[in-house]
Amino acid sequence: MSIEPTLNVETLGLRFRNPLILAAGILGLTAPILKRVIESGAGGVVTKSIGLKPRKGHPNPTIVDLDFGLLNSMGLPNPGLEEFMKELETLRGLEAPIILSIYAFSEDELVEIGRIVSDFDVVSAVELNVSCPHVDGISEIAKNPVLVESYVRALKRHLDKPVIVKLSPNVSDIVRIAEAAVDGGADALTAINTVRAMSIDIEVGRPVLAGIFGGLSGPAIRPIAVRCVYEITESLNVPVFGCGGIETAHDVIEFLMAGATAVQLGSVIARGGLRVFKRILKGLKDFLERRGYSSIDEVRGLAHRR
Numbered sequence: 001m002s003i004e005p006t007l008n009v010e011t012l013g014l015r016f017r018n019p020l021i022l023a024a025g026i027l028g029l030t031a032p033i034l035k036r037v038i039e040s041g042a043g044g045v046v047t048k049s050i051g052l053k054p055r056k057g058h059p060n061p062t063i064v065d066l067d068f069g070l071l072n073s074m075g076l077p078n079p080g081l082e083e084f085m086k087e088l089e090t091l092r093g094l095e096a097p098i099i100l101s102i103y104a105f106s107e108d109e110l111v112e113i114g115r116i117v118s119d120f121d122v123v124s125a126v127e128l129n130v131s132c133p134h135v136d137g138i139s140e141i142a143k144n145p146v147l148v149e150s151y152v153r154a155l156k157r158h159l160d161k162p163v164i165v166k167l168s169p170n171v172s173d174i175v176r177i178a179e180a181a182v183d184g185g186a187d188a189l190t191a192i193n194t195v196r197a198m199s200i201d202i203e204v205g206r207p208v209l210a211g212i213f214g215g216l217s218g219p220a221i222r223p224i225a226v227r228c229v230y231e232i233t234e235s236l237n238v239p240v241f242g243c244g245g246i247e248t249a250h251d252v253i254e255f256l257m258a259g260a261t262a263v264q265l266g267s268v269i270a271r272g273g274l275r276v277f278k279r280i281l282k283g284l285k286d287f288l289e290r291r292g293y294s295s296i297d298e299v300r301g302l303a304h305r306r
């Protein structure tokens, strides 16, 4: 009789019942929707990125579906930290860790966010978004190792929770930036945010997005994301959340074999709805059983074997 493989992941002192986590910015802006995501099977959720003050975001159009992926330039719209904490308060006691995604335009803002969130026990960890490719003042941080290190250090000094740093693929050497984040005290990394890109409407001869440039997500960026996870875990011993274009159990296994501790799902949910969690979980169990693995820990990092 075969024993059902276990899918749970222990990392950062947290227990995820499976490795599928909602990525930042996808459905993560209200408590009822976050609750539905967890009820749909997610092992954890990352919220929309939240700043200290409310922010409108960019004018429309902010998102376009290119078939092979989404191009978005939302511009980080959000109600601000205080309002959002009231929203999250109603999620107390859920069975999946809640990771608060945050961004800041200065270290002072970051320190204030850290102080406020430290006492907020609904949140299990914080993901620091330094990598939004279409918001001036944020996209620059992820490219500069000195800034990354000092941002993370400032946050860690004032926040008594695990800090995950979300990295940008829009750099020439992602390992260098990953090292800077770890030097600053990052407990884990997320790779990757969207790839800076643009699309032009040839009938009117203008960029499609009001913000001109946007971030490409979805299956088109998966090989870039897998490469980033592999490169980082080849050099650094730090948990990495893989993110970018995951649509199937096959894709999840690919990221785990590249060295990811768990994965985040974004565009696939925006396009296909919440049933993806159950579908992928079944596919993961089937794969592990078929190949005789008893847990996902046995699969992690396999592609690094020499």
Ligand SMILES: Cc1cc2nc3c(=O)[nH]c(=O)nc-3n(C[C@H](O)[C@H](O)[C@H](O)COP(=O)(O)O)c2cc1C
Pocket (backbone or CB within 6 Å): 023, 024, 025, 026, 048, 049, 063, 070, 072, 074, 076, 101, 129, 166, 192, 193, 194, 216, 217, 218, 219, 221, 243, 244, 245, 246, 264, 265, 266, 267, 268, 270
């Ligand atoms: C509409 C949209 C909004 C997003 N908003 C955020 C955000 O607020 N913060 C963030 O760190 N990433 C944000 N992202 C990036 C995703 O979290 C993820 O890194 C990226 O989409 C790649 O994963 P995917 O291919 O599974 O979508 C957003 C992506 C999309 C498509």
